[in-house]
Amino acid sequence: MTTNYHISSYCKIENNTLQLNGATVLEMNDVLFPEFIKNASKTIGLEYPKFFKMDNLSKLAFLGAEAILKDNIDLENENDIALVFANKSSSLDTDVKYQDSISDSENYFPSPAVFVYTLPNICVGEISIKHQLKTENAFFVFDDFKPDFMSNYASYLLESGKTQKVLCGWVEYYKNEYKAFVYLVEKSGTIAHDKQNIQTLYNQ
Amino acid sequence: MKVAITGMGIISSIGNTVEENFHSLVSLKTGLSTISNIETIHKDIIKVGEIKLTNEQLAKQLNLPSDNNYSRTALLGAIAAKQAVENAKISDMNAYKSGLISATSVGGMDMTEKYYYEYFENEACQKYITSHDIGDNSQKIANCIGLKGMVTTISTACSSAANAIMLGARLIQSGELDRVVVGGTDALAKFTINGFKTLMILSDDYNAPFDNNRKGLNLGEAAAFLVLESETIVKKENREVLAYVTGFGNANDAFHQTASSENGDGAFLAMNKAFKMAKIQPGEIDYINAHGTATPNNDLSEGRAIIRIFGENVPDFSSTKPFTGHTLAAAAGIEAVYSILAIQNNIIFPNLNFKTNMEEFNLTPQLTLKEKEIHHVLSNSFGFGGNCSTLIFSKN
Amino acid sequence: MEALKQELKSKIIEVLNLEDIAIEDINDNDPLFGDGLGLDSIDALELIVLLDKEYGIRLADPKQGKAIFESIETMAAYIAENRTK
Numbered sequence: 001m002t003t004n005y006h007i008s009s010y011c012k013i014e015n016n017t018l019q020l021n022g023a024t025v026l027e028m029n030d031v032l033f034p035e036f037i038k039n040a041s042k043t044i045g046l047e048y049p050k051f052f053k054m055d056n057l058s059k060l061a062f063l064g065a066e067a068i069l070k071d072n073i074d075l076e077n078e079n080d081i082a083l084v085f086a087n088k089s090s091s092l093d094t095d096v097k098y099q100d101s102i103s104d105s106e107n108y109f110p111s112p113a114v115f116v117y118t119l120p121n122i123c124v125g126e127i128s129i130k131h132q133l134k135t136e137n138a139f140f141v142f143d144d145f146k147p148d149f150m151s152n153y154a155s156y157l158l159e160s161g162k163t164q165k166v167l168c169g170w171v172e173y174y175k176n177e178y179k180a181f182v183y184l185v186e187k188s189g190t191i192a193h194d195k196q197n198i199q200t201l202y203n204q
Numbered sequence: 205m206k207v208a209i210t211g212m213g214i215i216s217s218i219g220n221t222v223e224e225n226f227h228s229l230v231s232l233k234t235g236l237s238t239i240s241n242i243e244t245i246h247k248d249i250i251k252v253g254e255i256k257l258t259n260e261q262l263a264k265q266l267n268l269p270s271d272n273n274y275s276r277t278a279l280l281g282a283i284a285a286k287q288a289v290e291n292a293k294i295s296d297m298n299a300y301k302s303g304l305i306s307a308t309s310v311g312g313m314d315m316t317e318k319y320y321y322e323y324f325e326n327e328a329c330q331k332y333i334t335s336h337d338i339g340d341n342s343q344k345i346a347n348c349i350g351l352k353g354m355v356t357t358i359s360t361a362c363s364s365a366a367n368a369i370m371l372g373a374r375l376i377q378s379g380e381l382d383r384v385v386v387g388g389t390d391a392l393a394k395f396t397i398n399g400f401k402t403l404m405i406l407s408d409d410y411n412a413p414f415d416n417n418r419k420g421l422n423l424g425e426a427a428a429f430l431v432l433e434s435e436t437i438v439k440k441e442n443r444e445v446l447a448y449v450t451g452f453g454n455a456n457d458a459f460h461q462t463a464s465s466e467n468g469d470g471a472f473l474a475m476n477k478a479f480k481m482a483k484i485q486p487g488e489i490d491y492i493n494a495h496g497t498a499t500p501n502n503d504l505s506e507g508r509a510i511i512r513i514f515g516e517n518v519p520d521f522s523s524t525k526p527f528t529g530h531t532l533a534a535a536a537g538i539e540a541v542y543s544i545l546a547i548q549n550n551i552i553f554p555n556l557n558f559k560t561n562m563e564e565f566n567l568t569p570q571l572t573l574k575e576k577e578i579h580h581v582l583s584n585s586f587g588f589g590g591n592c593s594t595l596i597f598s599k600n
Numbered sequence: 601m602e603a604l605k606q607e608l609k610s611k612i613i614e615v616l617n618l619e620d621i622a623i624e625d626i627n628d629n630d631p632l633f634g635d636g637l638g639l640d641s642i643d644a645l646e647l648i649v650l651l652d653k654e655y656g657i658r659l660a661d662p663k664q665g666k667a668i669f670e671s672i673e674t675m676a677a678y679i680a681e682n683r684t685k
Contacts, residue, residue, distance in 0.1 A: 038619075049638065052619035083456070090311075090338060090359060095395075099317060102398045105245075109653045112645035113616075115399035116461045116588065119309060121360040125589030128456035134473050136454040137591060138367060141338055141357050149356075156378060404645060404662040463641055 005158055006189025010201055011067040013060060013180040018043065020067050022204070033176055037063060044070065048130065055094040055117035056178070058126050061085060061171040064182035065127045068167065072184060073131050081184075082163035083124050083137035084153055089174040090120045090141050123171065135163055145170045145181075147198040154185045154193070170202065206448040206598065207373040208438050211294070211431035213287025214541045215280055216528050217253035217424055221287065226545050229553045230573060234527050236410055236422050242314075244394055246401060249408050252392060253424025253529025255280065266348060273331040275312035276425070278341040281389030282348035284427035284537075288385060289349045292431040292443070300382035300437055303354035304346045305372050306429075307364030307388030309533040311338035314393040341389070349385065359533065361587030362495075363454075364388050365428070366536035366595055370452045372432045382437055387429030387537035396423060396532065403462065405499045411530075412557035413496035413523035414503050414569050421497045424529025428537035430544075447544045450580070451484070451596035453477025462588045463501050468509025470592035471495075471584060475513050478582065478594040489519045489596075490578040491552050493539045494569070495586050496523020497530050506584065507567050520570045526556035536585035536593065543581040543597045550578050605676045615650055616643050628673045636671075644669060656684035 012019045018026040018040045026043045028036050037059045041051055044067050054062060073079055094117045102110045116122060121139035128137060154166040169182040181202050185193050217235025218228035236251045241258065262279040263272055315332040322329050334340060342357045358368045365388030372386035400406050400423060407420035438445060455477065457470025479486060495506055510518055524542050531538055546552060555569035579599045586592045609623045616639065630636045644665050651657040659665060668678045
């Protein structure tokens, strides 16, 4: 059922390393996530001031998507790319930050800019805004990465004609522990879109 | 391919059952009140759609042991899901390939914010640590209805339950599942009250959707679930079908993290997709249950999108949020139940609190209870992150 | 007044995460929204929190912000007149 489609491009961000299609694009030592992701954004030539206003989960998902989409998007035309993202900790990292801002009644200044990121699907919205993708998008919360679910869901969207391409992503961020695995599924490409390949690329 | 709805359940601030909700809707009784279950400094300024039952009372309804670790979100969800399963007259939950898709935005946040600083010292409250995450809430709901199959959670802000219904319908259409319980649950929490307060979109009055002087939304808590079943089960078990899911669509507004675009691009696309799937024309819609949160931004954007779709012939429409408040991730579940009630009873529930038309366009929602033959209802739900969803429910 | 304006610029850069923008880049009369610094509605809400937190000024209606947050100039004038701390 999944043999007609391919993974045309994939990106991984973890352990201060950014990889695109298996090749290391940036590797840093002994830096925390904010410093690393800032450098990564420069490395792939991102010029987007709003990037620095995002929470960590959005930065992670956005950059993973950016690395792939910057070469796959034609802003002149409509891009029919659906977004299917998932993770384990939802927006918990930002939830905790927000909770801290409302827990002390003496110093009580909840931040609207933090609150807007206490939803996991905001990162998908950020990607949509940047690339003007007015397509179907979903955000799932699972105990762990589920290659079978991801491949079934993407295949359904493609085979039912709802979309031309699907950008899939596992984007997990909690307390400086992070991993992003983002990949684009479409007709063309060399890696067959199946459960096994998705699992292998995720593990690599 | 249409998908049969064979059961529904709901608990909201206007009633603890489907019948009670219907009764409040037709007697125009709002559930908005001063908050009593949560201690908050905003107590005197905000009105909320609060369910006036304590967690202990809810747990008792579910026959849970006193040392349970259910969050309020899970308690409400379990009650609504159980009602839906009973309503569908399901005797053996696992006789067919069954699943649960539950939507929530706060999950176990109500307990986390209550006990956060006690966790290190107070062993008694540590049981709530594992009930924080939203997946745990869904799993508990699944346990309460005795479901052993697929369980997943959708969190796409205020469109979550619509997306849960969509995913459920797809799983039936593709044959992955024969039966799926879908819907959403969200309890009130300080976390959300303060969050919406900082966005300055909470009204200090009763919310007035599509009114020129609308001041924002009232938050609410609720849970609602539907049972979707395949044609095979419907035939084999001789089910009474309440209504059908005939169309759905989801699109991203691609405009802003929280605000809707000026002309409602996402909403327009979502409605269009739903029509395409249902294979009906906009003119065939008898009633729109609008998202209508009563924020200045939503109602303008949604109103414009509705005009883009329906032109001069906008069907009867109303927002039922003046009854329940905005119940966030559960909202589309609540409004699905209300859409089905509209179809079953051939009745349109009014848009309370409306006085003045908006200056931007000439749209007047339905202001009184109206009886008419209803075949198709369109229900909109839009979430932060630009996530826009439309569902179409039909009698046949 | 000059010190207040400088202070405001540095606080705005900090709370709004304006990466790669320095105090010298913001002119007193530059529009803060729209074409100027490109701030949006969430930034406006964050500025309302800033008024409350740093200067003890509470705005009840976000619409009031529009005139106050036109530029550093208008913001500083409003703060100087209304601050309670």
